[in-house]
Amino acid sequence: MAHLREADLNPTRALQPKHPTPSESSPRQSKPIFARADAYTAPDETRARGLYPYFSAVEASSATEVLIDGQWRVMVGSNNYLGLTHHPQVLEAQRDALVRYGSGSTGSRLLNGTIDLHHTLEARFAALLGKADALVFTTGYQASLAAVTTFAGRGDHILLDKLDHASIVDGSRMAIGEVHRYPHGDFAALDRRLAALPRESGKLIVSDGVFSMEGTIVDLPRLAAVARKHDAALLLDDAHALGVLGSDGAGTARHFGLDDQVDLVMATFSKSLAGIGGAVAGSRAAIEWLRHHARAFIFTASAPPASVAGVLAALDVMIAEPERRERLWQNTRRMVDGLRALGFDTGATVTPIIPVHIGDMERALLAWRALFDAGVFTHPILPPAVPANACRIRVSMSAEHTDAQVDRVLEAFVALARALDASRA
Numbered sequence: 001m002a003h004l005r006e007a008d009l010n011p012t013r014a015l016q017p018k019h020p021t022p023s024e025s026s027p028r029q030s031k032p033i034f035a036r037a038d039a040y041t042a043p044d045e046t047r048a049r050g051l052y053p054y055f056s057a058v059e060a061s062s063a064t065e066v067l068i069d070g071q072w073r074v075m076v077g078s079n080n081y082l083g084l085t086h087h088p089q090v091l092e093a094q095r096d097a098l099v100r101y102g103s104g105s106t107g108s109r110l111l112n113g114t115i116d117l118h119h120t121l122e123a124r125f126a127a128l129l130g131k132a133d134a135l136v137f138t139t140g141y142q143a144s145l146a147a148v149t150t151f152a153g154r155g156d157h158i159l160l161d162k163l164d165h166a167s168i169v170d171g172s173r174m175a176i177g178e179v180h181r182y183p184h185g186d187f188a189a190l191d192r193r194l195a196a197l198p199r200e201s202g203k204l205i206v207s208d209g210v211f212s213m214e215g216t217i218v219d220l221p222r223l224a225a226v227a228r229k230h231d232a233a234l235l236l237d238d239a240h241a242l243g244v245l246g247s248d249g250a251g252t253a254r255h256f257g258l259d260d261q262v263d264l265v266m267a268t269f270s271k272s273l274a275g276i277g278g279a280v281a282g283s284r285a286a287i288e289w290l291r292h293h294a295r296a297f298i299f300t301a302s303a304p305p306a307s308v309a310g311v312l313a314a315l316d317v318m319i320a321e322p323e324r325r326e327r328l329w330q331n332t333r334r335m336v337d338g339l340r341a342l343g344f345d346t347g348a349t350v351t352p353i354i355p356v357h358i359g360d361m362e363r364a365l366l367a368w369r370a371l372f373d374a375g376v377f378t379h380p381i382l383p384p385a386v387p388a389n390a391c392r393i394r395v396s397m398s399a400e401h402t403d404a405q406v407d408r409v410l411e412a413f414v415a416l417a418r419a420l421d422a423s424r425a
């Protein structure tokens with residue numbers, strides 16, 4: 001059986017040009033442009049070994065369990081931090097909006113696609129973050145693209161942390177202006193880079209608030225100090241911080257008490273807020289500029305009414321039930337303590353994202369499969385998201401997990417620890 005080729009399995013890596021020679025390409029090849037696709041056999045090879053971890057189809061779900069292949073499994077691989085996907089208030093708001101506004105907006109926000117609920121959500125999101133205004137996008141990915149792309153022009157500079165999310169990286173690729181990537185968390189390097197740039201040029205620093213592969217929080221006080229020193233604007237991608245960090249779940253800046261040090265905050269509605277969509281909050285002028293220039297906002301249909309209504313209801317619940325955040329942290333502590341007691345390396349996580357370091361890709365896939373068979377849904381994190389020898393299983397916690405579910409997951413890890421020890425012996 002073919003050994004896994006780590007560079008080939010991951011879908012994002014597979015997108016990178018490989019330029020096979022004609023002899024490499026399979027006889028199925030139709031036209032030269034499809035040569036890479038025709039030669040791409042890693043998914044089939046991995047499926048044949050029972051180790052293909054993607055696209056498992058959920059047949060039914062609760063906030064914390066999913067039915068897959070006829071078996072209920074504990075979900076510790078979602079971003080359902082507050083467990084609101086099945087909350088009665090959220091579902092009722094969605095149903096009401098469906099009846100009042102119909103199933104889809106059928107157009108751009110700029111034209112026919114704005115409903116009053118989009119404006120209500122923008123006002124609520126801006127108020128939550130202590131900003132003057134906000135703009136709602138159809139996905140968080142588009143909100144990132146817009147925030148990174150739309151402000152920079154020729155002669156401006158965009159500075160990214162090496163571990164920033166793909167949506168930020170993609171935005172920087174589309175942007176006009178020069179892009180610089182500083183080593184993860186290396187603010188001295190960032191400082192040096194900024195010092196070398198023309199004083200008067202526009203500068204935008206972009207960092208994740210919570211890093212999604214590590215579960216760590218950006219050192220915002222130090223980052224903000226560097227930004228201030230160089231008169232650079234600061235944009236945080238708070239996808240994994242909204243609902244999780246700070247009072248009212250307002251995110252990373254609130255966690256540090258530094259709301260006024262962050263110029264723009266991008267966050268998604270697809271995680272804590274249990275819907276789809278994203279938003280950028282900032283000054284009135286910045287948001288007005290985005291509203292009229294962001295291509296990822298203008299040239300796409302708006303977020304559907306039911307989702308917007310559900311997100312508004314989820315915001316209400318997030319603020320009215322702070323005990324959910326408390327429960328999320330209790331669950332996180334129970335899981336991290338349990339995993340560490342079993343001897344697993346969970347890295348430097350300080351959030352409900354818990355990376356369990358396993359080793360190379362083969363072992364990570366075997367670990368994922370063993371957990372899946374034991375009734376636990378997780379994800380293997382593989383290159384290029386992480387280095388080849390730093391593959392991990394990512395466990396993400398929810399406020400809705402019960403102690404019994406956490407213990408079921410830990411039991412599966414007990415069996416996994418034994419199997420990994422045996423395979424090392």
Ligand code: PMP
Binds near residue numbers: 237271
């Ligand atoms: N930023 C980060 C850090 C993310 O993790 C994600 C989603 N994985 C996004 C942006 C994009 O958000 P969405 O899935 O809501 O489009």
